[in-house]
Amino acid sequence: MVPGLAAFTLALLIICVVAVLHHEVVLSFIALFICLACAHQIAGLADLGFGQTATAACYLMVCMVGAYFGSGRLLCYLTQRKVNLPGISLLNKNGIEPTQSQEANDVAAVGIIMNLLSASVLACPLLGVVPKLSIAHVPWLWTAGVFQLGVCVKMYRAMDTLAATFYGFTSILRFTEGYTALVADLTHQVPYSPVPFPVVLSVLFFILALFNVQSGFMNPIYQLFFVAYSIAIAAEPQSFFQKGTQGVQAAIFVTSACVLFITLYNTVSANKIPTGADIFKNLLAHSSKFVLQTHDKDLHAPYLGYSKYADADVLGHACSVLAAFSITASATSGNPLATVILPWAVVSGGVLQLLCGCVAFARGKTLESTTFILHGVMWTVWGLTRFGGLYGDVRGFHVAVGIISFMLFNVLVTAGALFLNKAWFVYAFTFQLILISFLLDAVGALPRGYDIAVTILFGLVSFYIFLADIFNCTFKSPQLPFGDPLIKLSGFGGGKESCPHLSARRSTSVQQIAEIMKNGGICGMPTDTVYVLVAACNRPQAVEKAYRVKKQAKERPMSLWISSINQLEPVRQQISPVLWDFMEAAWPSSISLVIARAPWMDFFGLGDSSKYIGTPQSIAIRNPDCTVATHLINSVGPIAVTSANPTGEADTTHHNQVYAKLGDKVDGVLCDGPSPENIASTVVDCTKIESGQIGFFRVGLIPKSKVLQIFEEIQMRHRHGQLNDAFETDITDPHRQQTDSPTDLSETNTDSGFGHVTPADSQSSVDLSQTDRP
Incomplete structure (x- = not known):
């Protein structure tokens, strides 16, 4: 205690x-x-x-x-x-909201305290406080390991990849220290620690400290003590029971106390203790060869969708290195538990690989998460079986069948890596070689030295990917290569080289997309609902091109978007006063209005391409409630819009899906991450608005009740004279009751989902139910 x-x-x-x-x-x-x-x-x-x-x-x-x-x-x-x-x-006494880095410091304090706890347990035998490291200390050490796993996960939530990797490494040490104390008490002999694993761990700690210089000098210096600790473990066969290892832990105890004070003080105080955080950045500020990454949320944005976690590939591949080199040491002929291989293989290759797989899954990385989870299960099963005393001398068909099943799963992973990049393909392929060595060992046909050779090969491949991951997340340029996919699919992988993908948060990016559209290009654009494909109305060829990009686009007319109702001011006299006031009250919003076709459309310079917008009887028009869309329309004028997906497919909810679905036919994409909504706009039939009727082709983001409330207010404004409530039923159009009744709405399947069609509007509704409206 x-x-x-x-x-x-x-x-x-x-x-x-x-x-x-x-x-x-x-x-x-x-x-x-x-x-x-x-x-x-x-x-x-x-x-x-x-x-x-x-x-x-x-x-x-x-x-x-x-x-x-x-x-x-x-x-x-x-x-x-x-x-x-x-x-x-x-x-809040400081009057400011806690930043992401402050949240990371709050969690880091827990991890530092756990290092303090472990150092105290191992340093006390050296100081004579307790006789020796014993089974009574195992709960302290394993509790510290569990908490550091939690800190690792929280660091990924705080988008701090390097700190998460560090606490992942220290959790391995905590579990191994506890395992050593437990085995020593159960077997009554001091466990032997092989050299390869701690040597490799010291190298990984050193690389981590090197790249952590960008955050200041406190963390790198602190991590160098763990480099010395790992070297001390490798230098002495009895590892944690030797005075050299315990002496390093005594130094870590003092250092952890100092780091804890600085971390806590800098977290809560406005006057911070200097740690040299900006020195490295200032040194590279004038360098054109090395450019640091900007550590914002875009750095860790997943390829598709949204995630609250940073990328865990660095830790995942580092654990592959550790697991591979841990099994290069052979267990002694005596008690297999007495050789410290089990915790190295199971914790690093199993527990942490599974953790990285879960984080990768949360980021939408299907192949990577599958790979980490498969490898984690394999390292756990094989580590417990072979180095936990369960394997023994059992060899034969039953063991081989289990290994073959893992090999078949890994074949699928290897095939999937063909579409990712060369580095991942080599990574999956070399793991297959390790599985083959396990299979040969199971059937008693393992060639001498084959298992050592393939594990070292797999470890080196994993080390390169680890180094490339940590280098590329630190530097924007240069970048260590992963290689192109061995097999490329149309639209797979982004296409950012052939099709500009520009950030929607920059005004210059919107201007670049506007220039592309002015030159007759078609582009993908974020909106207040889902992503759409747009073309400038004053470029008839572009409108026709956008229409034909859609597969099976026949009878799928486009809609017209404006940035403000003021763009319709020159043709206001051709629009009824009731409809004009309804437009003013309803826009800007996610409401599309279907109105009767009129000569005023010629004002936008559509020419022959006007046949692609709307139907011969009507047209859908909208003023979106989206700053990016409004800015773009102000630059190019009214635009023709269709959904950014092939006809019949689901809506496009991320900028990377635009190119993936439409390929090289798109000339540019404005990128704004995942869509704010996964539901399309509400489409209102205003073709009979002068007679006091509106219908609904589709009820989307804006509820029907809100649209009806707006319409009632407009009707009250244009109603002349007094209306006796007793006769309201007699003079109300029966078709309107049918239109407004939610029970009379039928559903039609459109490109954007299920739409509601008014039975009263037979011909118009049938035509417009095929309209492609985002």
Whole structure:
């Protein structure tokens, strides 16, 4: 108990000091009393008659302060912040919202405390506090490992890939330390630690420290202590039971305490302790050869969709390196548990690979997540079986069948990697060679040295991908190559070289797309609903091209979009006053209005291409509630719009889907990530609006009730004289009742989903149900 209590005593004391410096009264009292309770518990372990009363008194004070804090917060909430007890406030003292880096620092403090805990457990035998590392210390070490796995996941949520990788590595050490203490107690012999794994781990720690220089000098220096720790493990066969390893842990204990104080202080204080965060960036600011990545949310944006996690490929491939080199050492002929291979293989190759697979799945990376999960399961099963004493001398058909099933799954992964890049293909293929070595071992036909050769080959391939991943997420240029896909599919992989993919958040990008459209190009564009394909109305050839890009586009007319109703001002006299007022009240929004076709369309210069917009009887027109779309329409004039997907397919909800679905026929794409909505616009039939009727071809983002409310307000404005409510039913058009009744609406399948067609509008509704309206 003493090593763990000592670590938490120091950690709580540091938290108390930082809380006092930041005037956090309640937190400082709680941290101080728990710190004193831990200190008295340590004293009570040495003398059972000492400190028990003081420990109880400290915990009683913690309960009282906690009750005061809880009741104060409740009172503040019930009185709507009119009553605030001293030391209790719901307001942020700095007046600013916590940033992503501050959230990462909050989580990092937990990881540092777990390093402090582990260092205390291993350093205490050296200092004579406890006789030796024993089974009693396993709960402390494995608890630290579990918490550091949690910190690893939270760091991915905070978009800090390097910190997540670091705490993934330290969790491996925590589980291995606990395993060593457990095996030593069960087998009554000190476990032997092979050299390859800690040597490779020291190299990975060093590379991680090297690339962490961009965040300042505190973290790299801290991580260099773990490089020394890994080297100490490799240098001594008895690893964690040797004084050299324990001495390094004593140094890590002191360093962790200092790093914890700096991290906590910089998290809560406006006047931060300098850590040299900008020195490396300033050195490279004048370099044209090395350009650092901009660490914003776009850096970790997935190819499709949206994710709250950063990319975990760095840790996943690093764990492949560790797992591969861990099995290059052969177990001794005696007890297999006495050779420390099991935790290296199972934790790094199994647990962390599964974690990386889950993160990759959350990012929509199907092939990568499948690969990591498959490899994680294989390393776990093989590690427990071969190095956990379950395998023994059993060889034969039954074991071979299980390995062959894994090989078949990996064949599918290898085939999928053909469409990704060359690096991933080689990675999957070399893992197949490892599975072959497992199979040959199962049938007793393993050539001498084959398993060592293929594991080293797989480890080197994994190391290159790890290095390329960490290098490319640090530097925008140059980039280490992964290689092109061995098999390319049309539209697969983005096509950013042949089709400009420009950020919709930059005004210059919108102007570039506008120039492409002015020159007769067609482009993909984000809207307030889904992505659409657009062409300038004053470029008839472009309108026809956009129409023909759609597969099976016959009887799928396009719609007309404007940026403001002011663009219709020159032809206002050709539009009825009721319809004009309805447009003004309904727009800008996700409402498309189907109106009767009129000569005013010639004003936009459509020429012969006007036949592709609307039907001979009507046309759909819309003013979108989207800044990007409005800016683009202001630049090129009214645009012809159709959904950015082949006829009959699902709506396009991400900019990368535009090129994937339409291929090289698109001349440019404005990129704005996932669509804000996955539902299309509401389409209203206004062809009979002068007679007091509107219908609905489709009820989409805007509910029907809201549209009817707007229409009622417009009707009231244009209604002349007084209307007796007693005769309202007699003079109301019966067709309108049928149109507005939700039970009379029938559904038709359009490109954007299911639309509602009004039975009353027979010919017009049938024609327009085929209109392609986003």
